[in-house]
Amino acid sequence: MEKREELYAGKAKSVFTTDNPDLMIMEFRDDTSAFDGKKMEQLDRKGMVNNKFNAFIMTALANAGIPTHFVELQSDNESVVKRLDMMPVECVVRNISAGSLCRRIGVEEGLELNPPTFELFLKNDALGDPMVNESLVETFGWAEPAHLATAKELTFKVNDVLKKMFDDADMLLVDYKLEFGVFNGEVLLGDEFSPDGCRLWDKETREKMDKDRFRQGLGGVIEAYEEVGRRLGITF
Numbered sequence: 001m002e003k004r005e006e007l008y009a010g011k012a013k014s015v016f017t018t019d020n021p022d023l024m025i026m027e028f029r030d031d032t033s034a035f036d037g038k039k040m041e042q043l044d045r046k047g048m049v050n051n052k053f054n055a056f057i058m059t060a061l062a063n064a065g066i067p068t069h070f071v072e073l074q075s076d077n078e079s080v081v082k083r084l085d086m087m088p089v090e091c092v093v094r095n096i097s098a099g100s101l102c103r104r105i106g107v108e109e110g111l112e113l114n115p116p117t118f119e120l121f122l123k124n125d126a127l128g129d130p131m132v133n134e135s136l137v138e139t140f141g142w143a144e145p146a147h148l149a150t151a152k153e154l155t156f157k158v159n160d161v162l163k164k165m166f167d168d169a170d171m172l173l174v175d176y177k178l179e180f181g182v183f184n185g186e187v188l189l190g191d192e193f194s195p196d197g198c199r200l201w202d203k204e205t206r207e208k209m210d211k212d213r214f215r216q217g218l219g220g221v222i223e224a225y226e227e228v229g230r231r232l233g234i235t236f
């Protein structure tokens, strides 16, 4: 796949056009961001680790019948993906209370959430990714109602697949964020799934193995990501 010009650079990834107008190359950089870009650092090996981690998870999800934008690995830190028309919202499912949920409604961290919750956030760094809902998505035309309904259904389907996958590898999938887009009228899972966009705890010790290590300055960020990968059988 021939890489052409940069189309867009986010806080941790860049996307490039290719010789095929339907396909893009997504480059995972070593840049690590938190708090809507207020905390930024370069972490050695992160681009490579997240690229291979994402390829593994996207392939597993596709095998479980969840349509994704992932096509193939292009290099250690790049993947070929379908070019989607992205919905500017983040879909978050939580199995255990943590993060912004605890701050917002004043509950302690670590409560089992039954049934798991579903939240929507508008992608807007300047506004700090405010929480929105289905009604706002429809009124402001961020996505067609039917497309949003499919995204929600797929977000829960991902939970069924990944909760079990992490549990089998002695980890708890606490929560995660997904982004969706439309390709030829079909809703596909886009963006990435990596320890940057989810919370994972060791099942026994509840030690944090995800980007909260970076957010909270706990250290050992990439070592933890690699340990998650090792438990899942990923070779970096």
Ligand code: TMP
Pocket (backbone or CB within 6 Å): 090, 092, 098, 099, 100, 101, 121, 129, 175, 176, 177, 196, 197, 198, 199
């Ligand atoms: P939160 O507790 O900060 O709302 O985050 C919930 C989950 O979504 C957590 O796994 C981190 C992920 N997330 C992102 O990946 N990007 C974001 O911009 C936000 C707000 C959350």
Ligand code: ASP
Pocket (backbone or CB within 6 Å): 011, 033, 034, 035, 036, 037, 038, 196, 211, 215
């Ligand atoms: N990914 C977002 C950022 O870079 C939010 C976060 O993960 O804390 O700021």
